[in-house]
Amino acid sequence: AQSVTQLDSHVSVSEGTPVLLRCNYSSSYSPSLFWYVQHPNKGLQLLLKYTSAATLVKGINGFEAEFKKSETSFHLTKPSAHMSDAAEYFCVVSGGSDQGGKLIFGQGTELSVKP
Amino acid sequence: GAVVSQHPSWVICKSGTSVKIECRSLDFQATTMFWYRQFPKQSLMLMATSNEGSKATYEQGVEKDKFLINHASLTLSTLTVTSAHPEDSSFYICSARGPGTAWAEQYFGPGTRLTVT
Numbered sequence: 336a337q338s339v340t341q342l343d344s345h346v347s348v349s350e351g352t353p354v355l356l357r358c359n360y361s362s363s364y365s366p367s368l369f370w371y372v373q374h375p376n377k378g379l380q381l382l383l384k385y386t387s388a389a390t391l392v393k394g395i396n397g398f399e400a401e402f403k404k405s406e407t408s409f410h411l412t413k414p415s416a417h418m419s420d421a422a423e424y425f426c427v428v429s430g431g432s433d434q435g436g437k438l439i440f441g442q443g444t445e446l447s448v449k450p
Numbered sequence: 451g452a453v454v455s456q457h458p459s460w461v462i463c464k465s466g467t468s469v470k471i472e473c474r475s476l477d478f479q480a481t482t483m484f485w486y487r488q489f490p491k492q493s494l495m496l497m498a499t500s501n502e503g504s505k506a507t508y509e510q511g512v513e514k515d516k517f518l519i520n521h522a523s524l525t526l527s528t529l530t531v532t533s534a535h536p537e538d539s540s541f542y543i544c545s546a547r548g549p550g551t552a553w554a555e556q557y558f559g560p561g562t563r564l565t566v567t
Contacts, residue, residue, distance in 0.1 A: 371558075378456075378543055378560040379494075425493065436547070437484070438556060440493045 337362045339428045341441035349449045354398075354413040356444045358426030361407065367429040368409045369438070370400055374422045382424075385409060396420070421448045453477055454546050456559035463534055463566055471529045471562045473544030479524035480546035484556060485517075488541040500527045534566045 342357040360366060367386045371379040383394025390402040400411045409426060426441040453476040463469050473483055482501050486494040498519050500506040506519035516538075518530040527546075531538055541563050545556040 376541070376561070376563065378454075379545075379558040384555070437496060437499065438545075442493045445491075 337366060337428045337430050337439050339368075339426050339439055339441040341424075341426050341444050343444050344442065345445045345447070347447040347449065348416045350418055351415050354411070354416045354420065354446065356411040356424050356426075356446065358409045358411065358441060359407050360409060360426075360428045362428060368400075368402065369427040369429075370394065370398070370409075370411050371425045371427060372422050373425065373443075379425070382411070416446075416448045418448050418450065421446055452548075452557045454480075454544065454557045454559040456542075456544055456562050458562060459560065460563040461565070463564070465535055465566055466533055468530055468532045469534055469564060471531075471542055471544075471564070473527045473529070473546065473559055475525045475546040475548065475557070478546075478548040480527075480548050481524065482547045483521055483527040484545045484547070485519060485527075485529050486543045486545070488543060488561075490541075494543060497529075531564065534564070536566045539564055539566045 338361045340359045348354055365387050369384045370382040372382050373379050382398050383392045385392050385402045393399045398413045400409050402409050424444045427438050430437040455474045457472045484499055485497045487497055488494050496509050497512045498506045498508045500519045500521040502521045502524050508514045516532055521527040541561050543561045545558045547556045
C-alpha cells in the first residue's frame with residue numbers, strides 16, 4: 336500500500352530565506368507524487384507533480400521538488416520565501432490501480448513566513 | 451482549463467435538515483469525481499469515489515445513507531448530507547478526473563464550508 340509522511344507539521348521561515356518542506360513516501364511501485372498548496376478556506380492548487388520523468392520537477396511560483404528513490408523522499412523547496420507563500424502544503428501519492436488511482440494525502444505542513 | 455466549481459461555497463443549516471452540495475467540471479468531462487472532507491487544521495479525508503452512471507464507492511467508516519452521492523452526468527456530482535448534525539460541520543472538497551487526463555491527476559474544487567447549528 337502507498338503512504339506518505341510529511342516530517343514537519345509546521346515550518347517557519349523569514350521572507351527571502353529558503354524553504355524546505357520534507358516528505359517521505361512508501362510505495363510498492365514507481366509512484367506518482369504531487370505537492371498541493373491550500374490557502375485558508377480555499378481549495379487545493381497543484382504546485383507540481385512527478386510521474387516518472389525527470390527527477391527534478393519544477394512547479395509554479397518558484398517551487399521545485401526532487402524525487403529521490405534511494406531515500407524515498409520528495410522534498411519541496413523554494414530558494415526565497417515570499418509572504419504570499421504562507422499556507423498549508425500537502426504531499427500526495429497516488430494509489431495504485433487496486434485503489435482506483437485514489438490520492439493519499441500527507442498530514443500537511445503549515446508554512447509561516449515572517450517579515 | 452480543467453476548472454472545477456462547487457456550490458454553494460458556504461452554507462449554514464439547522465440540525466436535522468439536509469444539504470446538497472454540487473460539484474461541476476466546467477470545461478471537461480469527468481468520468482470520476484471524488485469527495486473529501488477536511489476538519490480544521492487537518493488533512494483531507496477521502497469520503498467516496500463517484501463514477502458517472504454508477505453507484506459511489508464509499509471509504510470505510512463513511513455512512514452511505516447519510517452522505518448521498520449522485521453522479522448523474524459527466525459534469526456534475528452532488529453530495530447530500532442528510533439529517534445533518536453539528537458533527538457534520540466541516541469543509542467539503544470535491545475533485546474531478548477526466549478521461550483524457552493522466553491516471554492520477556485530479557482537479558480540485560474550491561470547497562464548501564458547512565456549518566450545522
